Amino acid sequence: MNLLIVDDEIVTTQVLEEQLDRELLSIDQIYVAYNTSMARDILQKNKVELILCDIEMPKENGIHFLKWVREQKIQTEVIFLTSHEKFEYAYGAVQNGAANYLLKPIDMNKINQTLLRVTEKIVWKQKTEEIREYWESGIRKMVRYFWTRVLLEPGVQKQGLEEEIKQQGIEEEIQEKYCVVILHFASGKLDLGKEKGQESIYKFAMENILAEAFTEKIKMENVICWEENKGTYLGILSEFSEKETKERAEQVRNIFEKYFPETLQIGYISPSVPFYEVGLEKEKIMEYDKTHIYDEGEIKEFMVLLREKEASGHILDEDYILQCLNKGFRVSTMEYLQKTLQHVKQTMHSVEGFRNFQVELTQLVSKYLHDKKENMNSVIRDPIYLRLDMNAVKSEFSMVQWMTWLMNKVFDLTQEERKEKTEKRITDQVIDYIREHYTEDINRNTLSERFHFSPEYIGKMFRKDIGTSLNDYINSLRVEKAKHLLENTNTKVIDIALEVGFDTLPYFSSVFKKYTGVSPAEFRKRE
Template sequence: MYQLIIVDDEIHAVEGIRLGMDWSKLGIDKVLTAHTVKQAKELFEEKRIDIMLCDIEMPQASGLELAQWVRERFPQTETIFLTCHADFDYAKQAIRLGSLDYILKPVPFNELEKVILKAKERIHKEAEFIQISQFGQFWFQLQPMLNERFWQDILNQTIPSNPQALSLAAADRNIEYLAEMLFLPILINIQRWHKSLTLREEKILEYGLKNSAEEILLKSKKEGLVIALSNRRILTILSLEEKEDLTAELEQEGQRYVEECSHYFYCDISCYIGQPVHGHEMLDMVNKLNELDRNNVAYNNKVFFLSKSQINSSHYEAANIKLWSVMLNKDSFDEVLSESTEYLNGLDRGVLNADLLNRVYQDFQQMMYFVLQTKGIQAHQLYSDSFSQQMSLNATRSLTNLLEWVEHTLIKAKEYVHSVEQSLTVVQKVMQFIQLNISKDISREEIANHVFLNPDYLTRIFKKETGIAVSDYLFQERLRIAKELLIKTDMQISAIASHIGYVNFSHFSRMFKKHTNMNPNEFRNTHQQSKSKIIISGVEEDTRL
């Protein structure tokens, strides 16, 4: 028989649980109560206690502190936490402290009954384990690790995927394995977390997800294994009898697993159920499930069967990128966000796959970079922070992630453009306009219109701040770029003239010679010869050394 203790500072809550349960039906012959952590510790020192129901929020010392104390001194006791708050920190600590479950108040008696039966089952298994010989203890501790490593080696191709190699590897590790055995893989992918987590918090929750998979998906199956893979993935492998069909059962259990994990572990998650295979076919089947997961960019918290999957068509209606570019150049960021969100939400889920989503992402990114360039903004000024980089990496994993990335990209661009425009002086805006339009035949009037000023007034304030007229600044910038292109490239001189806004090549040559005392060709030859002499001189110096 089993003994249980209820620890809660609320006397009515303790009595409600004590009187509300049929303890004899559950095989509990004695129910102890305590209203403080101190009283509970005293009872632990005097009595053998198998199961502890413990409130988390108590004065003086919390239930979490009591659980830590019990775990250190009485590790055979199974702990079940009770609380009024569905708080993440409590759930995280409960997992870390090895609690059996975590129940919200008011306590549902039918749920508590199930958890107590589960606690008894665990206690019974541990008692049987203790009775086994020392060698047997070591073997049963080691065996799950050997099985897990066996399948990981198959998936990592350390063990070749052929029947003979698998049989030899299993025999070497003393693992029960027959080439005729059938296995059913279930791939679980954590699509995203609902809140920001540290790496340690992620690992704790992934451990909880793995335990839940063992409890729900393995259920009555005696032969099965749950393996933690990389990249937020978990693989469940079930051993099947010949012609055994678990489709209906797994669809129900898989959906229950998805819903409970989404609720209790703060994540979106999907299950991909494969088809029965022999051991040497497992790698190929898991690769197919990975591909199914890769192309699931439209749905969250869903169960998929490989046998029911369809190949998606690659046809889709492209976004109106050209129109959005024009709108963004006019600073209509909110309108583009609204239209792009409507477009993405309107995509046919039936044809949407990873390749199509990536195509949409690349087109949108290209548009954004082009628009930013026309405004004189380099993309790294906005998106080089770690959060933006992570958003970009995740964008093509799902439609949800792409929507979040589009919103983040547009809002950040809007805020940056507006802040730049507000901080620039009139003269700085004129200089920026000239830089962005250097290849066009722009006039003084066009420049003045850009800043909404009279051309004569603009000339006065520009000269007052810079010491030169607007037209002189425009020419100096064109001359500077022309010199660099003549020295550093092999572009035709006529192409260079066109690049800096001169339609008339002869006019460009005259203006260039007027300010440099050389025509463009003479300037290029002189400076490229000087550059060659420097290089040759450097080589000779290296040779002497």
């Protein structure tokens, strides 16, 4: 990637040329121009993906130069660097498609970070264009349609699929065996691009990552997306062996954790199967997924999960019920228990089966309440429980009455604890956010927009958990950061004030003295 610096100040261009992080920004060549005439000449002779340009220069300013760049249809991103914070400059920059607008004096860290974001945007545009050109091929669309039918229309027979492959002329695109990878995302975590006439960039990026990981030539047609069971699923036909698919899945998981945190709930990898059986494998995985809750973002081998389930030897899936209890999923718990009870009735055909079901659930609930430091005796000594417990094994209806009363009691006992934990998690998130963004304009309203709670609720919860107001916490943190800079640097007081998040020197001095008893200047002299 090539960069052009346009600035009439020689010292500025030298500093930029020497201190720009070429390795971080993947810059191959830096060109320098001291006026727009030189810049035009460079652009006409060389490919430049990024321009760092001053605005006020002799003869012609940067805004007029940017207009010329756009008129010439030169594909490049422009970042303005200027000493003047004028509205007309900012407006002109935005109107002509500038990528950013930075103020002098030069802050190299800020400039490098801004350039990094813009270079990432350039790389993404280039890659997107390459993929879109590739996707234009009609055969890719036919392959995607084929896999959509195989995965989402169960019951398609081998002979019918083989005939369809021949009719569509896609024999070379379909290999004999695949590993089916199914990724389950929580509802609402992925934007599926439902806007009319607009494809979701978010989904497009996700599909591209998966195609690159699990196919030889970035075959995005091997990635199919659908919604089911109140969740979003991506199915991928991996062209690699089980072992290699597992290794690549781990790399994908790391990418998701870094760039799409908290989106993936669980992933499954099937054994390698013939192409005409991938739909059957998908159905097995989906049936399993309906009765299990995972939120660790792991991608697991499906056969390993099945073996673990079979080895347990229990009627009830203890892990699933405990996860539902911990998350407060009352409806999901009852649906699972009723479905399991039906299975017990149909397979065991005996009172013994009901009794085993009852014993397992009672033991599980007792263990859960013990871990939560709740008293199981308050449940089992209740007159209603005693009556329902005595008659539970007489019929399916009686068992449903018993387990419904028991589970509602358990959820009610632990509901307050879950509420307190949720509130605590909110406070912890607010503190983490403040510590990362204390230099910005932070208040109850901005935190309300960030965490989707009312300003009053956030302020109340923060004071309750921390024992001080949001404003006091933010100011004390800023003062501590300022004290460190006063003690360890020669930076001007006004610059320190701005760096730690204060808008004006008088306000900074007032707050600083409130927390330390002395002014910033006195503090520095004392130290």
